Amino acid sequence: xxxxxxxxLPLSAVSAADNEFQISxxxxxxxxxxxxxxxxxxxxxxxxxxxxxxxxxxxxxGFKRLExxxxxxxxxxxxxxxxDTIAKSCLAKMAVAENAFQRQLGPGELVRAAGLLSxxxxxxxxxxxxxxxxxxxxxxxxxxxLLSIHDLPxxxxxxxxxxxxxxxxxxxxxxxxxxxxxxxxxIFSALNLSASKQTEIITWTKEIAAxxxxxxxxxxxxxDIRQVLPSADNLKDRAQAGNRLRGILFSKRYPHLxxxxxxxxxxxxxxxxxxxxRLTLPESFESSVYSATISFTSVQEFxxxxxxxxxxxxxxxxxxxxxx
Amino acid sequence: MKISRLFIDTDLEKERNRDESLNREIDYxxxxxxxxxxxxxxSREIYDLINAADDPVTVAKTILYxxxxxxxxxxxxxxxxxxxxxxxxxxxTGTFCTMDCSYCILQAxxxxxxxxxxxxxxxxxxxxxxxxxxxxxxxxxxGEYTDSLIWEPVSPMPAFLVEKFAGQKNAVLELKTKxxxxxxxxxxxxxxxxxxxxxxxxxxxxxxEEKGTAALSARLAAARDCAAKGYKLAFHFDPLVIYPGCDxxxxxxxxxxxxxxxxxxxxxxxxxxxxxxxQLKPIVEKRFPDSTIAYGEFILGLDNKMRYFKPLRIGLYQxxxxxxxxxxxxxxxxxxxxxQEVWEKTMGFFPAKDGELGHMxxxxxxxxCGLDRRLL
Ligand code: SF4
Numbered sequence: 001x002x003x004x005x006x007x008x009l010p011l012s013a014v015s016a017a018d019n020e021f022q023i024s025x026x027x028x029x030x031x032x033x034x035x036x037x038x039x040x041x042x043x044x045x046x047x048x049x050x051x052x053x054x055x056x057x058x059x060x061x062g063f064k065r066l067e068x069x070x071x072x073x074x075x076x077x078x079x080x081x082x083x084d085t086i087a088k089s090c091l092a093k094m095a096v097a098e099n100a101f102q103r104q105l106g107p108g109e110l111v112r113a114a115g116l117l118s119x120x121x122x123x124x125x126x127x128x129x130x131x132x133x134x135x136x137x138x139x140x141x142x143x144x145x146l147l148s149i150h151d152l153p154x155x156x157x158x159x160x161x162x163x164x165x166x167x168x169x170x171x172x173x174x175x176x177x178x179x180x181x182x183x184x185x186x187i188f189s190a191l192n193l194s195a196s197k198q199t200e201i202i203t204w205t206k207e208i209a210a211x212x213x214x215x216x217x218x219x220x221x222x223x224d225i226r227q228v229l230p231s232a233d234n235l236k237d238r239a240q241a242g243n244r245l246r247g248i249l250f251s252k253r254y255p256h257l258x259x260x261x262x263x264x265x266x267x268x269x270x271x272x273x274x275x276x277x278r279l280t281l282p283e284s285f286e287s288s289v290y291s292a293t294i295s296f297t298s299v300q301e302f303x304x305x306x307x308x309x310x311x312x313x314x315x316x317x318x319x320x321x322x323x324x
Numbered sequence: 325m326k327i328s329r330l331f332i333d334t335d336l337e338k339e340r341n342r343d344e345s346l347n348r349e350i351d352y353x354x355x356x357x358x359x360x361x362x363x364x365x366x367s368r369e370i371y372d373l374i375n376a377a378d379d380p381v382t383v384a385k386t387i388l389y390x391x392x393x394x395x396x397x398x399x400x401x402x403x404x405x406x407x408x409x410x411x412x413x414x415x416x417t418g419t420f421c422t423m424d425c426s427y428c429i430l431q432a433x434x435x436x437x438x439x440x441x442x443x444x445x446x447x448x449x450x451x452x453x454x455x456x457x458x459x460x461x462x463x464x465x466x467g468e469y470t471d472s473l474i475w476e477p478v479s480p481m482p483a484f485l486v487e488k489f490a491g492q493k494n495a496v497l498e499l500k501t502k503x504x505x506x507x508x509x510x511x512x513x514x515x516x517x518x519x520x521x522x523x524x525x526x527x528x529x530x531x532x533e534e535k536g537t538a539a540l541s542a543r544l545a546a547a548r549d550c551a552a553k554g555y556k557l558a559f560h561f562d563p564l565v566i567y568p569g570c571d572x573x574x575x576x577x578x579x580x581x582x583x584x585x586x587x588x589x590x591x592x593x594x595x596x597x598x599x600x601x602x603q604l605k606p607i608v609e610k611r612f613p614d615s616t617i618a619y620g621e622f623i624l625g626l627d628n629k630m631r632y633f634k635p636l637r638i639g640l641y642q643x644x645x646x647x648x649x650x651x652x653x654x655x656x657x658x659x660x661x662x663x664q665e666v667w668e669k670t671m672g673f674f675p676a677k678d679g680e681l682g683h684m685x686x687x688x689x690x691x692x693c694g695l696d697r698r699l700l
Contacts, residue, residue, distance in 0.1 A: 207619040254621050257633045284623035286634055288665050324635075 004080040006045055011070060011077055014048055014057045021060045021095040021116065023109045025161035034068035042069070045078040047098065049091055057081065060091045061098040089120035093133050100135040107170075108161035110134070114143055115150035123147070148174040155185050164188050166195035172202045180209075180216030187220055187245070190229040192238045197246060204249040224248050260285055260324065270317035274308045276301070285324065326386060327422075330359040331370055333391040336443060337363055349443055349480060350390060356478035357388065367391065367438070374436040381611060384437045385422055393417075393442035397451030401468065406626040407661040408675060410594075411682030413455070413464045415497075417481060418442050421471050423502060423536040426612040427563055430469065432604040441475060445484050456492040461686040461699045464489075467500030467521070476505035483508045490515035493696040496591075496689045498558060502537035504546040510553050516693045519591050520550045521558035524581065526573035529565050533617055540577065544584040551589045556692050558591050561644070562660065563598035566620050566636055571643045578647050587652035591692045592685060595644060596660045599631045627661075634666065641670040656688040 016022075046062025059066055060082065069077045082091060096113040099105060105113060113134065117126055123140045130138040138146075149156065149170040156173070159165035165173075165188050173181050184202060193201070209216045219225075228244040230237040251258040264281055273279060278293045292309055296302040312318050332350070340347040354361055364370060370389050377383035397416055403409025420430055420439040430437055455462055466472045466485070476482045482499060486509055489497040500521040509520070522543045525533075530540055538546070547557050559581055564574065581590075598617065605618045625631040641659075648657050658681060659666065667674040675681040683700070690697050 210616050211619040254633070256621055256636055257623065260633075260635065284633065286623055286625055286631070288663075 183220035
């Protein structure tokens with residue numbers, strides 16, 4: 001008995017409404033795929049399964065190809081129709097494997113894939129077949145993290161798809177209360193931060209909340225924080241807003257260090273350091289050692305800059321910097 | 325914390341059949357602990373047992389492994405070149421602890437932590453004889469990798485050490501604890517060579533961060549009883565935890581100490597703010613979810629440990645040093661692991677020379693504990 005039968009099915013008979021098996025991100029742009037299909041046709045038939053006994057079909061793998069076919073106005077699409085006897089658990093594995101062996105799965109896809117397969121097997125079994133299905137070995141600890149992320153609001157997985165949330169940050173969020181999760185996801189929706197900055201923001205808000213005896217949501221909803229967040233569709237201000245937000249949170253998390261850094265920066269500004277002279281402050285002011293660097297390209301330049309550096313010794317700004 | 329399982333090293337078990345004193349020590353331990361011992365030939369079995377637990381640290385606190393110390397018994401304390409070090413000597417009597425302080429570095433220091441009791445008073449005795457033969461003053465403590473007195477109710481070791489130190493003149497024994505386990509020491513002829521030292525903290529910190537330890541009032545009552553028996557004392561304000569109102573709370577602790585004991589009986593007081601290896605933080609967060617101790621203004625220190633932002637340390641130290649100088653002007657106060665800037669801004673001087681801090685402490689020990697001053 002063959003597992004699949006190749007058929008050209010009318011597009012009207014193939015539904016993507018049931019997206020149980022969908023691994024790729026919902027809303028991903030499929031225009032490039034449509035252009036390729038227009039030029040070269042459909043290289044790999046999509047995988048479908050029959051809905052009951054009717055001549056209606058559900059997509060298992062090929063959601064994007066189906067969408068592109070619709071965009072192109074095709075009337076039929078080439079399908080591999082899974083035999084009715086194939087168990088859903090097998091279809092789930094096929095859905096994941098088809099995607100994973102074509103390209104590296106993105107973070108949102110990994111989470112959806114783990115969520116899908118976990119309906120049919122436990123974590124250890126999943127870890128055991130991960131190389132064959134995910135095209136990479138995943139240990140049970142990592143799979144557990146993916147599943148805890150899968151339990152976050154759907155919005156979180158969407159942010160994983162858009163790159164606004166990393167797996168590491170999402171994992172940190174899973175340990176928080178529901179309203180803290182929503183508050184942080186709201187923040188990440190409005191920003192586009194690197195994974196390390198996301199982690200920093202979660203860690204700082206959590207620690208500020210614990211230290212001050214308030215909730216993470218209360219920290220996130222602070223007027224100063226809301227003020228710097230751009231509206232979700234304002235893509236232009238995202239980078240600057242991210243830096244402003246980190247600045248606000250840093251000053252709340254490390255108020256004395258922040259104040260010292262700002263005061264030191266003020267003192268350095270008053271020095272009006274000439275070109276070619278750089279002053280380096282001790283990291284977090286733990287050491288008492290400051291350093292000045294002169295860069296030069298000639299003896300004359302060296303002499304000029306060394307003299308300028310020497311003149312700084314009488315400057316009030318330097319004194320206030322060192323007397324901190 | 326109750327001991328749930330008791331393991332004995334099979335080699336040790338064989339040895340005790342030949343060694344009467346070892347046999348007595350182990351029998352005493354077993355009878356007091358009240359658990360049937362299980363023999364174990366390979367310590368890895370215990371490591372595996374602990375590592376298999378969801379919370380290895382908590383489980384490790386309930387599994388006692390009686391074994392031999394196979395390394396050096398007497399060791400120099402590893403200091404750093406960046407922060408002043410007090411040139412301490414460690415007597416290695418065991419590892420880990422049955423109490424459960426959120427900030428305890430031992431949670432992250434051993435992989436996994438194992439509650440070990442090193443049996444064999446003869447080994448300690450030999451190691452100490454060698455140390456006592458040196459022509460220098462030594463300050464020797466057992467409280468680096470464990471609490472010095474956790475086993476006092478079930479072990480003859482603390483009393484043995486006190487008596488051992490009583491017979492010589494170049495070393496003091498410092499027993500550092502958060503317990504009140506001093507009963508077996510009360511009537512010993514200690515000859516002034518043992519310093520009973522308590523780590524102290526504010527009642528708020530003890531309540532929230534030092535699970536299973538004695539209350540401050542109990543520690544100080546024990547200190548008073550020991551002073552009445554002629555023991556010299558020390559107090560360690562370590563770790564100082566910075567929180568709103570902590571300066572007043574710590575000042576109150578200082579005053580309460582000297583309501584209990586006369587300054588003349590105190591050999592030294594050390595102070596040090598909380599510092600920790602970065603690896604400790606996730607352990608604290610996991611094991612003590614209600615603790616906020618790791619959420620102070622910590623920066624990475626020059627020794628790669630997290631430390632409070634320096635001006636915060638200096639601010640608290642200045643206040644405490646002022647109070648200490650008011651209530652106990654003659655008592656030597658020192659920092660374990662601070663730098664020149666901190667010393668100068670808070671104490672007004674810096675023991676800059678190599679070994680200078682150690683020498684100050686040796687002198688205090690010589691003066692108050694009757695050590696041979698010619699060795700200074
Ligand atoms: S008493 Fe000392 S050794 Fe014991 S848990 Fe507390 S800090 Fe660690």
